[in-house]
Amino acid sequence: MPEENLSQLAPNLSLAYRRLQRDWILNRWLPKPSDLVPGTRMPSFDQETIANTAASIHLTGEPREMTEALVDYVLSLGAPTTNVPTPTAKTESAKAAD
Numbered sequence: 806m807p808e809e810n811l812s813q814l815a816p817n818l819s820l821a822y823r824r825l826q827r828d829w830i831l832n833r834w835l836p837k838p839s840d841l842v843p844g845t846r847m848p849s850f851d852q853e854t855i856a857n858t859a860a861s862i863h864l865t866g867e868p869r870e871m872t873e874a875l876v877d878y879v880l881s882l883g884a885p886t887t888n889v890p891t892p893t894a895k896t897e898s899a900k901a902a903d
């Protein structure tokens with residue numbers, strides 16, 4: 806598929822965390838995308854696809870664990886960072902600017 810524009814090959818998943826539920830991705834979408842979108846080119850996440858995908862991103866483990874790690878990664882994309890404590894101490898330069 807060298808002629809294809811890669812940016813149009815699959816959707817940008819950076820907003821997935823806002824719209825998709827983890828359980829739905831894992832149990833409805835990934836096992837067989839064509840059940841939900843007939844004719845889609847997204848592959849079903851069978852053992853072989855999971856293994857190939859995991860190998861390409863250096864994930865190891867049980868298929869279920871690797872799939873969950875992948876989904877957690879996708880859901881982390883673009884998500885606001887939570888639980889980052891607000892600093893209370895001030896640097897010298899911040900004090901000087903007060």
Ligand code: HEM
Pocket residue numbers: 813814815816818821825830834842844845846847848854858875876879
């Ligand atoms: C983990 C969460 C993922 C979600 C929520 C997701 C979602 C989607 C969606 C909504 C589409 C468009 C379906 C359509 O309209 O035909 C799509 C297409 C596709 N996805 Fe995924 N995907 C995920 C992971 C992956 C992974 C890991 C791979 C690689 C193994 C993959 C490969 C593809 C491919 C090849 C297409 C077809 C693009 C095309 O038809 O041009 N996806 N995906």
